Amino acid sequence: MGEPLLRVEELRTHIWLDEGVVRAVNGLSFTVDRGQTMAVVGESGSGKSVVAQSIMRILPDRARIVGGRILFSADGGPPLDLATVPADGKLMRGIRGGAIGMVFQEPMTSFSPVHTVGNQIGEMMRLHRGASRAEARAAAIETLCAVGFPDPERKVDAYPFELSGGLRQRAMIAMAIICRPALLIADEPTSALDVTIQAQILDLLLALQKDYGMALLIITHDPGVVAHVADSVTVMYCGKVMETGPVGTLFEEPRHPYLQALLRSTPHFGLPEGERLQAIAGTVPDPLSSIPGCPFLSRCPEGDPDLCGHSMPSLHALAPDHLVACYRRGSVPEGEA
């Protein structure tokens, strides 16, 4: 029991571009407990997708994990550090799609257009479980049924282009869960879908999580998605954790100025007539620049260059499960904690 399912510690993933080095993930730590839903929320450029790619070890060629650990323990035994396993080795290939499933944003580009969905879903069983062709097909039909496919016996032979966006996303979820992974990573699983379908897919993920006892790591930019599915939330900004804690706490009493500003600026209902959304001034800093202090300083209403501009604030525990990285909330310079 003791060992959590996934513990990311001080993860650093850098991307080498022609213009310089992007510190996409820059000292990130969080934990996903068994059967729980963790949401990593951040804007584009915050590095949230690189986190998922780092865990799955499917980083693009220009990117590399340069530090930290990704401790994964599927069965509660001694954890394996995924950051050090060869990305294309047998071990990692077994975990990828086996113990950890992944759902991507765009189902059309994630499926091969020239194979049936049943083939592609069943392939997981053949690769990971050594199933026969017939067993794989049976498993594919069963899983399509589990993800709410109408008429799975017939649709198993459909090609991806024959399916609607919502069904394609269901098929991708089927592919990700057919091997009963302990962890399912979903990177913006509903951003490409219509509103009504989006809600159904999220509810499907939650239902499957309960049935299969999976943990869910959802990566999203949408506070609405977070509020709907997460147990815990990690708020990222420029590759760093700004605040992490239980979803209720973070939405009721956000403590980091970034999260407070993000929630105030999110379009939501119930604004009194005439009241305005409070936009966050400025933009995300240039990812190529190296910022010594808090990355949110340039947009922060409470920021003070003397206090916040020199080194990154450490994660300060406001409660055992509620951490915030802000000098105004009790953080000390990183490394001095």
Next chain:
Amino acid sequence: MTGEPSVQTASGTGTENGRAPHAPLLVVRDLTKYFPLYQPWLLGLARRQVGVVPAVENVSFSVQRGETLGLVGESGCGKTTTARLILRALRPTRGEILFHVDGAMVRVDQLEGKTLRVLRRHIQLIFQDPVSSLNPRMPVGDIIAEPLRLHRVGTPAEVAERVKALMAMVGLDVQYLRRYPHSFSGGQRQRIGIARALALSPELIVCDEPVSALDVSIQAQVLNLLKDLQAELGLTYLFISHNLAVIDYVADQVAVMYAGRIVEMASKRDLFAHPKHPYTEALLAAVLQPDPKLRVDHQAGGGNGQPAGAPVGGCAYAPRCPYAVARCRAERPELIEVAPRHWARCHRVDEITLRPLPRRPRRAGGTAA
């Protein structure tokens, strides 16, 4: 397929209650667009038309000057086609588009050539994708100046002045005049698109999902800018979005489209508090509000995920509607005024009570407090 009885009041002139100053800027009546449907013919060497796709059918609404009409619906429901018809990027199959210019009503649907070009000074568009809608090989100053040059407005010096004024108006640094779009962030690019749309001082701006491609923290900046510009310049918006929270923030009136038709139309307040069409209810139930206390189970309400089937004669929403009865599958409902200035297209509107948008009891302000 005979035309439905037109919805007089929806597109009414508004003079019944003696509020002439609120004369509508844009009136759309029974707007319809059929796209031809082709199939390969003669071993694929040719194609022949085998039918039509009713992308937009009998859409009627009016937009008051200085107001915002929000158009919502899922992808493929015809909201963008409606916008393109009003801009006359497409020619309507039938129906009227009346636009108020300089004290006269112009039949936009009948304009051709030169007069159509003149109309484009009055109706402009803001696109969803700020990347593909800006020419990457043109400096920002030229992008914003292009409408002025195309319409031969002003001397070069006046154009340069106007471009600077526009950039300042949308919150762009005038120094960046010579920069190319790629050096701007998504929010800034959308500001460039807005400046370009404003260049000719249009009366009506069609905003097609203007913030959907932007980060959450940037959406508020752009929405506030659009609201400020509306107040300052008296602009009228036709605002297309799938995000009901965005519609709630910007719109005065809301029209909900489904399968090419308006299924419900009302003031924003009425629509969200007293929805009269089951599809509106499903949309409201599917909204993911940034508030963990408002989690709801969506499998219960919002339809079964089936794409909108081809309506055979009944209500297009019937295959997904939890309230559908035999009549709904047999007989097509019409858009009727079910409450003052509240229209819905549903047979069972008097028999069913629909759930409004879930809101927190008490504690006004919620997470935003």
